[in-house]
Amino acid sequence: MVKQFIEGKERNLTRSKEIISSIIFPSRLKKNRKKRGHVSAGHGRIGKHRKHPGGRGLAGGLHHHRTNMDKYHPGYFGKVGMRHYHLTKQQYHCPIVNLDKLWTLVSEQTRKKYANVKDVAPVIDTLRAGYGKVLGKGNLPNQPVIVKARFVSRRAEEKIKKAGGVVQLVA
Secondary structure, three states: HHHHHHHHHHHHHHHHHHHHHHHHHOOOOOHHHHHOOOOOOOOOOOOOOOOOOOOOOOOOOOOOHHHHHHHOOOOOOOOOOOOOOOOOOOOOOOOOEEEHHHHHHHOHHHHOOOOOOOOOOOOEEOOOOOOOOEEEEOOOOOOEEEEEEEEEEEHHHHHHOOOOOEEEEOO
């Protein structure tokens, strides 16, 4: 009975030692706490736990990091050439379509529908298809058609009228 009592006390004592050690040495601290007394304690031999001696980020690209920038990022700094002061970019953005591709803008059903009919003409809107100008390369089938476009070349207009069609200019 006395022996069991003593064993119980010893068990309680070891348990209390574990609790005390967990209070004194919590596990959430960094591992290099263990290195106290070991020269630089995990902060390096050269930098010695100082802040940002080289600057933060891309600082010093023209000065103390010059060799790195010249080697790995050539052309990062500086300007080349002259600005074009009066440049007007794409004032009239105008993709073109030729006459031989004009009927591809219409669906197959519409082509079959108007194949035999001569008194009614389909309307081909080039702007809706993303084209601004109609050029005269190729030939149209001998079938009337109404072409809506922003610009039409002289030869394209002649060929459309020869086939019995009409050109409508759209702003």
